Every structure is written in C-alpha cells, then in structure tokens.
Amino acid sequence: MPKAERQIIERVRRLVQEGSPGRGALVTGIGDDCAILRPAAGDELLVTTDFSLEDMHFRRAWHPPESVGHRCLTRGLSDIAAMGGQPLAVFLSLALPSDLEQRWVDRFYTGLLQLAQKHGATLAGGDTAQSPTGILADIMVIGSVPRGKALLRSGARPGDRIYVTGKLGLGGSTVRRLYGGEQVRPTGTYFYPEPRITVGQNLRGIASAMIDISDGLSTDLSHIYDESNVGAVIYASAIPVAATATLDDALNGGDDYELLFTSSKRVPKKIAGVPITEIGHIVQRTGMWMQDDSGKTKRLKSGGWQHFSRS
C-alpha cells in the first residue's frame, strides 16, 4: 500500500534533493503551494503536459515500473525537444490505487528521476491523490528557449525538405508483439526511449518546422501541414523503418519519440550521433501524399495511434 500523501511528498522531496544538483532556474521546489521559477533574462518558457494512464498508455503486466516512469517523462521531454528547447523543471501529478505496493512507486520514481537528471531537469512539484481506479500520471515539463527561437509546427514552406531522426516503427511493432501475447524482454529503446533534446537544440536555425513523432509519422506530419497550411509528399522507400517494424508501423504506430522536421537549408546526415534521413518535401497544395519509386503518388491519411485499452 502506498504511504500517506504527506509521506510520499517527503520521500520524493528527499529523492530529488539527493539526485539533483538543482538548476539555477528553480528557486523553490516541492513543499509550498507553488514552485517558483526564475527564468533567465531573454529566455522564453515552453510548457507541455501529457497523461500516462494505466491500460491506455501502459500496462502493468507489460511495462516495468522504471519504464513507465521513464516513458511518462519522455512524453514531456520529447515535446520540449520538438521546440528546440532545454528542459528545466518537471511536475508530476500521480494518483495511485490504495492497494498498490510501495515498491512499484519507488521503481517508477527511479525511472523518472534518472531520466530527469540526465537532462538537467528537476522534479519541482505536482500533486498526489488516491486513484479510484488504476495508476494515473500526468507529467508537466517546463523548458526554456532563447527568445523567438522556438521551432513551431507552422513554419514549413513549399520546397522545404522533410526529415526524421533515427528509425521509425519500433513503438508500433513492439505493441503488436505485446498484443500478440509474445514475451517481450523489457529493455531497449521502446521501453526506455531517448528524447531528442540535443538534436532539437542543434536544429534551431536549421529547421523551419518541427514536431515529435508520438502518434505515428502520418498523424504528426498532418499536424505540420495543417499548421503550416501547405502539403507534404513523402517517399515510401526513404522512410527509415526499424529492424523489427513494417512500413505501416512507421506510418501509424506511436511512441517513437523521434523528431520530424522541415528545412530549406543543408541538413547534416548525423546530429549529436543521431542519423537524419530525408523522407520527402513540402508542396503548396494542402494534403499529404506518399510517392513510390516509380514516382506514382497516392493520398496518405493520418492513421493515429492505438491505446492499450482492454476493449
């Protein structure tokens, strides 16, 4: 059974103090009505929130607690990466069933705090509650970016090339294997995805528009062309599909946490050790098409992402 709210807060407060050197931006963290941040002069702040709900975003039988904590934070950090930002502070609202063992909670925090520390973000507050049902987490990440330098979804222009980082489809293919009843060893990139913070920062001044791929390439590309009021053509054979995945996983699977961006400039083949692949170009006519090797195009629809619901 998890400890009473006050004990949980004290425990987390200690974990945070032990684990993190604390960054300049955070004046007051856990333990008051609000956390207090002092942003650096000339910086803008980035704010994002993301749910991680049991049986929707993870399952206790499939995901070790450290992975749930890590992935919960990755969802937020990946949004900061997609703006070209630097994470500063993390806030976690966590509701737990009354019969959940404390060991699960400790391991969840371990996974979350290790990733936070790696990226220089401090857990600075949040809320705790008893859950009427499964484990409910909502992560909020605050980051910073030099004024006017954030990379938006709306900056793509006709003629820009379209790029992705890393490989796509591992999320989709792993989910298929889990649903198929396969025993999947809970290690590696699907269980511990690496948010592309450094790559995102290096793309400031290069990318014209950027988004992270959390709902699948087709859905996230549609957000860029929607917000930019342009169209997109992608090349089927250019998409970097992960080893165990299919093209459909890459297009419509979720949880890849790679970056999708457009640029009219020269883009390096590798940034901070991460391969960058050109997969298409932006056109004036709004919509989304896939082109095969013979040059034929067909309309592409956004596929969207499958939740882990029981239904």
Place this chain on the structure above:
Amino acid sequence: MPKAERQIIERVRRLVQEGSPGRGALVTGIGDDCAILRPAAGDELLVTTDFSLEDMHFRRAWHPPESVGHRCLTRGLSDIAAMGGQPLAVFLSLALPSDLEQRWVDRFYTGLLQLAQKHGATLAGGDTAQSPTGILADIMVIGSVPRGKALLRSGARPGDRIYVTGKLGLGGSTVRRLYGGEQVRPTGTYFYPEPRITVGQNLRGIASAMIDISDGLSTDLSHIYDESNVGAVIYASAIPVAATATLDDALNGGDDYELLFTSSKRVPKKIAGVPITEIGHIVQRTGMWMQDDSGKTKRLKSGGWQHFSRS
C-alpha cells in the same frame, strides 16, 4: 459521446480565442508541441498542479459540470493566491470516458473558462485522452510574482499573529449534507468558490507566511508550522465558522479555499471586501494547540480532508 481528440482540441481552441483577450505573457497557446510564455522582466513564475478526479474530488450526481470546471480551476488559482501571485496561463489535462455526453464536456469548459477569464488567465494547452474509468482532470496554473516577493509557508516567526480570510467550514458542512442524502441546491460558494487572488496580492509585504485552506485549517496550519519550524496556538472562539458549519468542519473539512497567513504587522479588518479574522499566534515550541476562552490549551492534531470515495 465526446468528439475525437483533434476535434476537442479545435473546439477548445475556438472557445479560448472567443473568450479571452489573451495576455502579454502568452506567445503561443494551444496547437503546438508546447505553449510558449514570455515572462515579464523581473518576475518570477509560480507553478502548481492539482487533480480533480471523479468520485475522489467530485461526483457527477452532486456537482453540475460548470461547478466541476470552476472548482477544478479554483484549486490551481487558490495556490497562486496563496503565494501572492497573478495567474497567467492554465493547462488542462482531461481524460474522458467514451460514453460521456458532449454536453457535459461543454458545460465543464464553460465553468472553467468563465473563471479563467475573470482572473485574466488564458487556457494555453494541456492533454486529452480517453479515460479507462471516470472523468480525470489535472489542472496546471502558471502565475507570476515580482522577484523575491512570493509568500512562502516558511516565513512564520514567534510572536506573529495568525489570520484567515472569509469563513471556514462550508466545504466540510456541504459534504456532510451531500453524504447524508440531502438535496443540496448546487449554487453558492461551495459549488463556485472564489479564489482569493486580489487579497493574496494585497498581502505581499504584510504576511510573513501564507497557505490556502484546501485540506482544512488544522492540516494547512500544520504545513505552516512544519515549514517555518515554529508552533501555533489558535483560539477556538475566534475561528470564523460559516453559518451552516461546525467548528469541526472549519478545522477538518476541505475545499474552503480561504487564505491562512501570519503577520507581525498591522493587518486591515477587510481586504478587497473580504473580512480578515485574527485566530491565533505563533510560538517558538513546535506543535499546534487550541486555546479556549478560559486560556486552557489542548494539543490540536491535523484532521485532513475527506475524499468523495465510494468506500
């Protein structure tokens, strides 16, 4: 049935654009990976998050949707008030059961957005998801305060007087009536509590420590003496108990959203139209005591707040 995620986001985006003039601090709101805030030079930022979970913090049978939205935001705004801050931006993570009627969602947003507008805060982002169970909301409010001026829980000193705004116990007494099966007309302060934003700002430079009363006077006073490393004596007959409430409701009921603060200065009897009552004083010895009219004291324990759980 609620609309698909994308439609909900578009709908909220329109509601927000219609309803709010937008404040200077918000550069980019709903519709990108992150919202972008540009804090005023010399300001510090306040951040708070609070869950509102169905059957824990509210019940659909008891609370109209407008009240659930209003109270959800009040929880966050009241934390900003308790620091002496000004709300800037609101982020809402909202998970909805698939069979929830759209009308409920619209009315929830109406209640939330009306209160946001009243206090000059813009709904700037959040997350939506399908809920595996009841309605799950997590509100995050970002506020600002002039650098170094935030009112902390840790500033109480021996000899300071203890004060509260308004009247206490309405939350506790209303919950008792609801549990007792009474039909309670869903209007008034319990259903639409007013966060004490203006009072809080006016207490900068006057209060030495402050907190909002969300868990009951006894629990929230214990946070002040814990963080300040002092003790507190309160006078039983001085506590301003609401008309329908008992002293126990005032001490141990939740959801009052009044301010509790300490001060060594002259404190007005009324601030921004809200009565201020002196209820005790701070002592050196750590702990919490209640004093009766004859001067006898007895130890006071924190009572805590009762969730609306079914058990």
